Structure formats: structure tokens, C-alpha cells
Amino acid sequence: MRKSLLFIPANHPGMLQNVDIFEADSVIFDLEDGVALTEKDAAKDLLVSFFQHFHLKDVEKIIRIHEIHDLDIIMSHHIDTICLPKADVSSLKLLDKKLSALEKKHKLDHQINIIALIETPESILNALEIAKQPRVNGLLLGAEDLATYLGVKRTLSGIEIEFARNMVIYAAKAVGIDAIDTPFTDTTDLSGLTKDIEHAKALGMNAKACIHPNQIETVNHLFKPSKEDILYAQKILLAKQQADAQGLGAFSVDGKMVDKPIIDRAIHIINASKE
Amino acid sequence: MIPDGYKPFISDDHFKKESYKKIEKIYAKKEASLLASISAAFDEIPITDGMTLSFHHHYRNGDLLLNMVVEEIKKRNLKHMKLAPSSIFPVHKPLVELIKNKQVTSIFTNYISGDVADSISKGHLKDLLIMDTHGGRARAIETGDLSIDVAFIAASAADQKGNANGIDGPNPCGPLGYIYPDLYYAKHKIVVTDTFIDKLSSNDIDSAFVDYIIKVSQIGLSTGIESGTTQMTKDPVQLKIAKDTVKLIKALNLIKNGMSFQTGAGSTSIAVSHFLKEEMIAQKVQGSFASGGITKSLVNMFEHHLFQELHDVQSFDLDAVMSYKNNKHHHLMDASKYANPFYKNNIASQLDIVVLGATEVDLDFNVNVTTSSTHKLMGGSGGHSDTAYESKLTIITTNLVKSRIPFIKEHIETVSTPGTSVDVVVTERGIAINPLRTDILDHLKDSSLNILPIKTLYQKAVSLTSIPKQIEHKDRIVGLIRYRDGSIIDVIYEVKS
Numbered sequence: 001m002r003k004s005l006l007f008i009p010a011n012h013p014g015m016l017q018n019v020d021i022f023e024a025d026s027v028i029f030d031l032e033d034g035v036a037l038t039e040k041d042a043a044k045d046l047l048v049s050f051f052q053h054f055h056l057k058d059v060e061k062i063i064r065i066h067e068i069h070d071l072d073i074i075m076s077h078h079i080d081t082i083c084l085p086k087a088d089v090s091s092l093k094l095l096d097k098k099l100s101a102l103e104k105k106h107k108l109d110h111q112i113n114i115i116a117l118i119e120t121p122e123s124i125l126n127a128l129e130i131a132k133q134p135r136v137n138g139l140l141l142g143a144e145d146l147a148t149y150l151g152v153k154r155t156l157s158g159i160e161i162e163f164a165r166n167m168v169i170y171a172a173k174a175v176g177i178d179a180i181d182t183p184f185t186d187t188t189d190l191s192g193l194t195k196d197i198e199h200a201k202a203l204g205m206n207a208k209a210c211i212h213p214n215q216i217e218t219v220n221h222l223f224k225p226s227k228e229d230i231l232y233a234q235k236i237l238l239a240k241q242q243a244d245a246q247g248l249g250a251f252s253v254d255g256k257m258v259d260k261p262i263i264d265r266a267i268h269i270i271n272a273s274k275e
Numbered sequence: 276m277i278p279d280g281y282k283p284f285i286s287d288d289h290f291k292k293e294s295y296k297k298i299e300k301i302y303a304k305k306e307a308s309l310l311a312s313i314s315a316a317f318d319e320i321p322i323t324d325g326m327t328l329s330f331h332h333h334y335r336n337g338d339l340l341l342n343m344v345v346e347e348i349k350k351r352n353l354k355h356m357k358l359a360p361s362s363i364f365p366v367h368k369p370l371v372e373l374i375k376n377k378q379v380t381s382i383f384t385n386y387i388s389g390d391v392a393d394s395i396s397k398g399h400l401k402d403l404l405i406m407d408t409h410g411g412r413a414r415a416i417e418t419g420d421l422s423i424d425v426a427f428i429a430a431s432a433a434d435q436k437g438n439a440n441g442i443d444g445p446n447p448c449g450p451l452g453y454i455y456p457d458l459y460y461a462k463h464k465i466v467v468t469d470t471f472i473d474k475l476s477s478n479d480i481d482s483a484f485v486d487y488i489i490k491v492s493q494i495g496l497s498t499g500i501e502s503g504t505t506q507m508t509k510d511p512v513q514l515k516i517a518k519d520t521v522k523l524i525k526a527l528n529l530i531k532n533g534m535s536f537q538t539g540a541g542s543t544s545i546a547v548s549h550f551l552k553e554e555m556i557a558q559k560v561q562g563s564f565a566s567g568g569i570t571k572s573l574v575n576m577f578e579h580h581l582f583q584e585l586h587d588v589q590s591f592d593l594d595a596v597m598s599y600k601n602n603k604h605h606h607l608m609d610a611s612k613y614a615n616p617f618y619k620n621n622i623a624s625q626l627d628i629v630v631l632g633a634t635e636v637d638l639d640f641n642v643n644v645t646t647s648s649t650h651k652l653m654g655g656s657g658g659h660s661d662t663a664y665e666s667k668l669t670i671i672t673t674n675l676v677k678s679r680i681p682f683i684k685e686h687i688e689t690v691s692t693p694g695t696s697v698d699v700v701v702t703e704r705g706i707a708i709n710p711l712r713t714d715i716l717d718h719l720k721d722s723s724l725n726i727l728p729i730k731t732l733y734q735k736a737v738s739l740t741s742i743p744k745q746i747e748h749k750d751r752i753v754g755l756i757r758y759r760d761g762s763i764i765d766v767i768y769e770v771k772s
Contacts, residue, residue: 014678017739018511018512018703021512021515021704022511054739212511213511213514213515214511214514217518
């Protein structure tokens with residue numbers, strides 16, 4: 001389960017060198033908007049060289065591609081996930097096919113996953129179908145592009161993306177994958193970031209993309225389950241263990257009946273706290 | 276390696292076995308006389324070939340006085356002059372010509388950067404550059420190891436008797452902590468100012484020691500004291516190092532009432548102060564004092580009552596200057612009281628925590644802050660070795676890798692501060708504890724901090740950069756790094772062009 005995903009422009013050697021020190025769960029090496037058109041070839045070359053020499057451990061390596069043909073150059077067994085911009089059902093099917101071919105060609109021993117970047121009005125409305133596509137294990141809301149499509153300004157309260165956030169969350173949770181919130185673009189405003197995360201988390205987001213390393217600590221901290229949540233989850237799981245031992249199908253904790261979703265949530269909280 | 280006549284470094288605490296004998300303080304024989312110009316002082320004293328002239332560096336890169344004196348030496352074609360400025364900055368470029376034509380043949384200083392440093396690295400100085408520490412310079416002057424003929428004291432304001440300070444007048448530079456040994460022990464003392472005031476805010480420079488006063492059109496530029504080091508870093512790597520430093524201090528339970536703290540003026544140090552401030556506020560802690568060169572960020576902590584007192588040897592910005600001028604708990608600290616190893620209970624010895632930088636660290640925790648990784652002069656100990664030895668906890672913050680250069684190495688170019696004085700090195704890829712500090716290792720054994728042996732950090736660094744090729748330099752020694760007790764801890768060679 002991801003909490004923080006750090007965008008890094010793939011054409012910046014100084015930044016690439018330090019991607020693994022900030023404790024982001026995932027790094028998104030960006031070949032799309034973060035890299036000027038004239039720099040994209042150089043960025044792909046640099047990325048290939050980077051993966052040959054820097055063997056990153058304990059961090060998910062994600063590539064945000066600019067176009068599907070990028071994969072012919074950059075594909076390697078170091079890559080975990082592809083982030084597909086402006087994802088829709090047809091582009092995801094195409095990407096799945098392409099990845100299957102490349103996995104075979106490169107004899108990869110793992111499957112490449114996909115994070116679908118949801119950033120058009122149409123993809124918001126089709127979020128559930130997108131979430132159901134093969135390999136997709138996360139939906140990332142791209143609010144900046146979406147706001148442009150909608151013809152609205154981004155605000156601190158985020159009221160203009162409330163519907164989009166909910167759609168992404170409901171689609172992701174319906175199929176049990178990550179709901180990843182859009183980045184907070186003011187990299188100097190940590191209290192604004194905190195409020196933004198608290199709101200997104202209250203709606204159901206479980207992770208957030210970051211556009212600056214300084215945001216990661218706040219994101220990791222706020223998406224980590226609270227002590228109270230962990231204690232309650234431990235209580236639930238202990239009660240379940242006792243109920244199982246006594247052969248009880250139904251049991252209660254603190255006077256409230258505990259059913260499967262509550263048990264699942266408790267397991268999820270304990271796993272997230274370990275991360 | 277060490278030239279004849281100099282004693283080699285033995286250990287950082289060897290001074291405890293030595294006796295200390297000060298020379299007599301030298302008072303002015305009569306009331307200070309007003310001279311018309313720098314030139315007039317050269318005639319009056321007179322200043323002749325081979326003399327040693329000293330200066331302080333409180334105007335830092337805004338200093339105008341040293342260049343005025345250099346101009347006069349040049350005009351008079353004096354030879355074999357020795358200069359003893361407490362620091363040398365890029366603004367002192369005119370000195371290069373005098374070094375090249377052998378008018379200035381020897382320099383004693385604590386920090387050096389810019390063209391003068393480059394010139395000495397290239398071998399232009401006829402005799403030796405001696406790099407002292409701030410506390411060591413005070414020791415050298417007090418004992419007569421460094422005998423000064425004439426001390427030029429840049430003051431932002433003075434009265435007609437020769438009392439002076441660095442806080443009044445249109446060009447303030449702050450408390451003049453580094454000039455006191457010179458004021459007390461130089462044979463002749465000259466206050467140079469651009470402003471006369473009948474009643475000074477404080478008589479920091481006591482006229483009893485002043486022989487002459489000179490008024491010039493401008494003594495220095497207040498803007499020069501900042502020298503670009505007063506803003507908190509925005510570099511995420513530096514911010515991580517700063518945050519991890521404060522996490523370490525917290526894990527050692529050192530954030531507590533009465534704590535004392537010092538750090539430098541670099542952007543990472545300011546970030547450390549920033550995160551420490553947040554932690555002190557969160558824990559409702561009030562420290563006893565902060566010391567050293569004082570910055571806006573330390574003044575800010577002081578004004579938030581996070582420290583009861585500030586001990587200020589020099590101000591790094593105008594906020595610190597104004598704070599010293601206006602607050603009675605913001606004290607001037609002279610160089611000897613700050614860090615002279617022979618000054619009993621010097622302020623540095625009362626420090627709980629000091630956070631310092633490094634250009635290189637070796638596997639024995641020895642630190643280089645004097646030369647670059649290519650052996651070129653680019654700094655100096657200043658108070659580094661002094662506070663590293665004296666403070667109860669010495670933390671070095673440094674990038675492990677920057678611009679493809681590893682900062683932890685098997686071999687460092689020069690040793691400025693011995694590893695025995697260093698307790699912890701914090702980098703972006705982990706924290707190394709000096710194995711000599713078994714107490715710290717024990718305390719942190721269950722900590723979640725990323726603590727690694729320094730050799731592991733080194734291996735991480737070279738896995739990214741490969742092992743750097745050894746830098747070749749010429750055999751000629753151009754400078755000596757004089758440890759605070761007067762022994763020579765390392766030498767500086769002429770670089771290959």
C-alpha cells in the first residue's frame with residue numbers, strides 16, 4: 001500500500017542521484033510534463049543509464065511515459081510500474097498489450113503494473129472501468145489538467161475537484177486498489193499541504209503524489225494510521241482470534257458488532273502501520 | 276613533513292599538560308591622538324619593513340580597511356611585511372599583488388577564501404601561511420607566539436578619546452570579539468572609523484589601549500557581513516540532513532531546559548536552528564545560551580525565549596547587530612573567552628551541542644574544512660576545532676555525495692579538526708557515530724535513526740562515485756594548519772596548475 005509517490009523529472013541527474021533518500025514509497029520518473037519536448041530523448045537515455053548503475057532498493061520505480069513508444073527504449077527489469085497520462089480504457093488496453101510483449105522480450109520475472117492518471121472529465125466518469133483494466137493497481141487524480149478541461153481555477157479548498165476525488169476514490173476502492181490524490185502544488189506551504197491531505201484522507205484517498213521531496217515526510221506521516229486506529233485494529237484482531245478459537249461466527253468489540261469489512265480494515269491498518 | 280621549529284600535533288587534549296604564560300598587556304602610553312590618514316600612521320609609528328600588522332574580520336566581505344593598509348604598503352614599497360587578519364575574504368584581492376611582489380611574505384589567519392587563497396595555493400607567498408583557529412589565534416597573541424606590531428581596528432563609530440564599537444554609526448558590523456587579543460597585546464593600536472560620536476552606545480573598545488584614531492570616509496560595508504550565508508537552505512538534501520540532525524539531538528534527550536547550542540552561518544546550519552526551534556517550542560524547553568557567530572535565526576530563537584542569553588563573537592547579519600545593541604542579554608564574547616584552550620571555563624567548553632560543517636571527513640572522523648577536494652585553499656577552521664573539542668556533543672553535517680564527489684573518504688586532503696574531537700557525522704544517507712563514543716552508540720542502539728558505521732557510509736559513497744583519483748600536488752609546503760594548542764596538525768602544499 002503506497003502512501004507517498006515522488007515525481008522527479010527524468011532529465012535531472014542531480015535529482016536522480018538522490019531519489020532514494022527521501023523515504024518516498026514510490027518514485028515517479030517523469031518523461032511527460034516535467035520534461036521539455038527538446039529534452040525527452042536525453043531524459044530517456046539518462047534513465048536507461050541511471051537504472052543500469054543505480055540499483056534502488058525498497059522503493060517502487062514508476063515511469064510516467066510521454067508516449068507508449070518510450071517503453072521500447074527504457075524497458076528493463078528495474079521498472080515496477082508505468083504511470084499512464086490521460087488514461088482511458090483503450091489506451092490502457094494498448095499499454096497492457098505492449099507491456100505483455102516487452103515482458104516477454106526482456107524475460108522479466110515480474111509483471112509491470114499500471115497507475116492510471118485520471119485527468120480528463122471523461123476519465124473521471126469512466127473511473128470504474130479504468131480501475132478494472134488489467135495491471136491497474138492505482139488511480140492517480142491529476143487535478144491540474146482536469147481543472148483546465150473544466151475551465152476552473154484550482155483553489156486551496158479544492159471544492160472544484162471534490163466530485164473528481166470522490167469518483168477516483170469510489171472506483172479505486174470498488175476494486176481494492178490505491179486511490180492516489182493529486183499533488184499539492186505550493187511546495188513551500190506545509191500547513192496548506194497538511195489541510196489538503198487531511199481533507200483527501202477523510203474522503204478516502206490513501207496516498208498522495210508529491211512534486212517536492214519536502215512534502216514526503218508530511219504525506220507519510222498523515223497517511224500513516226494513528227495510534228488510536230492501530231490500537232483499535234489490534235483489539236479487533238485479538239477479538240477475532242478469540243472468537244475463532246471459541247468457534248463463534250459473530251462477535252462484538254466495545255458493544256459493536258464486528259463484521260468482515262471491519263476485520264479487513266483492521267488488517268489493512270496493521271499492515272499500513274508496519275510500512 | 277612539518278618544517279623545523281614547529282611542534283607536531285600530539286592529541287586534542289595535550290594542551291592540558293602544558294603551562295600557559297601570557298605576555299603583559301600593553302596600555303597606551305598617553306591619550307589617543309587623532310591622525311589625518313592611514314599614511315600618517317605609517318610615518319608616526321613608524322611602520323617599516325618586516326613588521327606584523329593585524330586586522331579583524333567583522334566586516335567580512337565588506338571590509339575596506341585591510342585594502343587601505345595594503346595600498347599604503349604598496350605605495351611605500353615596504354618589504355617582507357607580515358599580515359595577521361583574523362580572516363581573509365574575496366574583497367581582499369588587492370593583497371595578491373603584494374604577495375606576488377614579495378612585499379607581503381607571511382600571513383597568519385583563521386579563514387581564507389577568494390583570490391588571496393588561490394594565490395597562496397599557487398605558491399606565490401614567499402614564506403608560510405599559518406592557519407590558526409579562533410581560540411588558537413587568541414592563545415598565540417596572548418603568549419607572544421604571534422607578536423603584533425600594529426593592530427588596525429575597524430570600528431563603525433568612535434569617540435574622540437579612542438573608545439569605539441562596531442554597532443553605532445551608519446556602517447555597523449556588530450560586536451568586535453576577535454580583535455581583543457590584538458587590542459590588549461599589540462605594540463600599537465589604531466582605531467579606524469568613519470564616524471565620531473560623543474556618547475557611544477557601549478565602549479566595547481577601551482581607549483586605555485588605543486594609541487591612535489583615524490577617520491576615513493568609509494570603514495566598511497554592513498551588507499558585506501552577510502556574505503550570502505544567512506538564508507535557510509531550500510535544497511531538499513540539506514533539509515533532510517538538518518532534520519535528521521535534530522532527530523538525533525532529540526533521540527539523545529538533549530533537547531531539555533538549560534541546553535546550550537552553537538552552529539555556524541551556513542544555510543544548512545540555519546535549517547538545523549529552524550528545526551531545533553520547532554522542537555524546543557513543541558517540548559516547551561528553554562535553553563541557557565547560544566553562542567558563536569550569531570545569525571538572525573539564533574536571534575529569533577532568543578527573542579522567542581528559547582535561549583536566555585546569546586554570546587556573540589561576531590554578527591552574521593544586521594538583525595544580530597541590532598539585537599546586540601538593544602538587548603542586555605545578548606553579550607559580546609571576546610575570542611579568548613570564546614575558545615582559547617587555556618581560558619578556564621571558556622564559553623565553548625560550556626556547550627552541550629555544536630553543529631559544524633565539513634568539506635571532507637575520513638574514516639577516523641578527521642575533518643577537513645581548510646582545502647577543497649583538489650587541495651586548494653578555500654576556508655579554514657575558524658572556531659571549528661575549538662568548539663569540536665570543547666562541546667559535549669559535536670555533530671558534523673555534510674553531504675555524503677555532491678556533484679559526483681564523495682565527502683567521506685579514506686584519505687582527506689588536509690586535517691583541520693582531529694577525529695577524536697568529532698562525535699557524529701550526519702549525511703543524507705545515514706548517520707555515523709564515532710566508535711570512541713560508546714555512550715552514544717549505546718544510547719541509540721534501539722533508535723529508528725539510520726545509524727551506520729562510517730565505513731559503510733564511505734562504501735555507499737564510492738558505490739555512487741567510484742573511488743576518486745588521488746590529487747597530486749607539488750612538494751613545496753605553502754601553509755601550516757596550526758591546532759589551537761600551537762602544534763601543527765597538518766600542512767598545505769602548493770597545488771599543481
